[in-house]
Amino acid sequence: MTPVELSRTVLHAVRRAVEQGELSVTVPERVVVSEPGPGGCGDFATNVALQLARPAGQPPLRVAEILRPYLVGAEGIRDVVVTGPGFLNISLDxxxxxxxxxxxxxxxxxxxxxxxxxxxxxxxxxxxxxxxxxxxxxxxxxxxxxxxxxxxxxxxxxxxxxxxxxxxxxxxxxxxxxxxxxxxxxxxxxxxxxxxxxxxxxxxxxxxxxxxxxxxxxxxxxxxxxxxxxxxxxxxxxxxxxxxxxxxxxxxxxxxxxxxxxxxxxxxxxxxxxxxxxxxxxxxxxxxxxxxxxxxxxxxxxxxxxxxxxxxxxxxxxxxxxx
CATH class of the missing domain: 1.10.730.10 (Isoleucyl-tRNA Synthetase; Domain 1)
Known part of the structure; x- marks a missing residue:
């Protein structure tokens, strides 16, 4: 899975959480995935939960926990770990x-x-x-x-x-x-x-x-x-x-x-x-x-x-x- 493909997968997870009524936000046009920072793990990390926390009216950690199951079930993703204030750390299969x-x-x-x-x-x-x-x-x-x-x-x-x-x-x-x-x-x-x-x-x-x-x-x-x-x-x-x-x-x-x-x-x-x-x-x-x-x-x-x-x-x- 390339970074571009992973970014689309994260966006799809956000969209599904919105459709299920778990998040009340406008789905962003793009999200950034990058290498995990200090304290992170896995292949890639994204700060999408921090990005969505204010418009969702919820703490970043809560947003990350909402998104995590949608990502874990996605094709090509082996595991997702939440670290720090709400970073989603993604391990690829x-x-x-x-x-x-x-x-x-x-x-x-x-x-x-x-x-x-x-x-x-x-x-x-x-x-x-x-x-x-x-x-x-x-x-x-x-x-x-x-x-x-x-x-x-x-x-x-x-x-x-x-x-x-x-x-x-x-x-x-x-x-x-x-x-x-x-x-x-x-x-x-x-x-x-x-x-x-x-x-x-x-x-x-x-x-x-x-x-x-x-x-x-x-x-x-x-x-x-x-x-x-x-x-x-x-x-x-x-x-x-x-x-x-x-x-x-x-x-x-x-x-x-x-x-x-x-x-x-x-x-x-x-x-x-x-x-x-x-x-x-x-x-x-x-x-x-x-x-x-x-x-x-x-x-x-x-x-x-x-x-x-x-x-x-x-x-x-x-x-x-x-x-």
């Missing part, structure tokens, strides 16, 4: 053991995470035309098929069985990495764009987002080291990232089976877009001391960085430490 296992598996496997044996013993013959994009795609397919235990032989001649739409012009002026991305990211039936858009250092450029996400993960890891703590897998309520990381082996298998490096490229964008908003939460802020939660977040971030680096390598693209 995130299948933490599974999430922790995925992160631990990635960190242990490193760049080989997602490798399998589905194509073990299989020899894949790729017949390609003498054309730049076909050559680049075939080269990436060789590496990707290898991750699933298969082996490729690349030939030139008829009948051609790997013929992506050719590039409209020579991609070499873009430089090695951008040229690779320009030819591999589009689906085989789409004509690739050979433009300077692949070089711009901004969020509109998918290649930049993927490489920037990896560089930011590495920077966060370096800063964590300076603060004296390291990664340790643990429960982290970050479903979007965990889903993207869990899906990576399936995507890699599909890319190998369907000879489609574009599937891998697009999934790396998904991983990057999931992890970038998460990174500012990894390091302690101000006088805050590193905790188990910070170590778990760092582990998740490093797992995402591992997947990004491994995927880029399979596409023949550099994963920079600095960007």
């Amino acid at each position: 995130e299948q933490a053991d599974v999430a922790e296992g995925v992160v631990r598996d990635i960190l242990e496997c490193g760049g080989r995470y997602g490798y399998g044996s589905g194509l073990a013993g299989e020899v894949v013959v790729l017949r390609v035309p003498y054309e730049a994009r076909a050559e680049v795609v075939a080269d990436a397919v060789v590496r990707i098929v290898g991750t699933q235990g298969g082996r490729c032989e690349v030939e030139h001649g008829e009948p051609v069985n790997l013929r992506p739409v050719p590039a409209p012009e020579d991609p070499a002026p873009l430089g090695a990495d951008a040229a690779q991305w320009a030819l591999l990211h589009p689906a085989p039936h789409d004509r690739p764009r050979i433009t300077a858009d692949h070089l711009v250092q901004r969020e509109s450029n998918p290649l930049f987002r993927v490489r920037y996400a990896h560089a930011r993960v590495r920077a966060v890891s370096r800063n964590a080291g300076r603060l004296g703590f390291s990664a340790e897998p643990g429960p982290v309520p970050a479903r979007e990232i965990l889903t993207a990381l869990s899906d990576y082996p399936r995507i890699l298998t599909a890319a190998a089976t369907h000879r489609g490096p574009d599937r891998l490229a697009r999934h790396l964008v998904t991983v990057a877009d999931a992890v970038l908003p998460f990174l500012p939460t990894v390091l302690p802020r101000g006088e805050e001391k590193p905790s188990a939660a910070h170590r778990a977040r760092l582990a998740l971030a490093e797992a995402a960085g591992t997947v990004l680096a491994g995927g880029l390598s399979l596409l023949g693209i550099d994963a920079p430490e600095h960007l």
